[in-house]
Amino acid sequence: MEVEARHLEQDEAIVAELVETVELQAHKLETLGEEVDRLRTERSQLSGELHMARAWIRELAAELQHGGAPTAPEAGSLRGRIQGEPA
Numbered sequence: 001m002e003v004e005a006r007h008l009e010q011d012e013a014i015v016a017e018l019v020e021t022v023e024l025q026a027h028k029l030e031t032l033g034e035e036v037d038r039l040r041t042e043r044s045q046l047s048g049e050l051h052m053a054r055a056w057i058r059e060l061a062a063e064l065q066h067g068g069a070p071t072a073p074e075a076g077s078l079r080g081r082i083q084g085e086p087a
Helices: 002-065 078-083
Strands: none
8 A cells, every 4th residue: 555655646746747847848838939929020020121122222223224313312311211201
């Protein structure tokens, strides 16, 4: 009977340890999932900015190819000019 009780205690300890490990891993997965979502949002934003920058470069290259000087730069940052924000 004592042997069975000892085995039962050991089994309960193992189960408790496994439950703790599973809970810890679930928390880590949740944290990683949140980070993946954040990085996907950031990638989408950067992709949009890259698309705008490429369009801006194409426009400037076309102006230069046609011999026209680029229009006078507007006041404000390049980012503002690319995104069309008012000066």
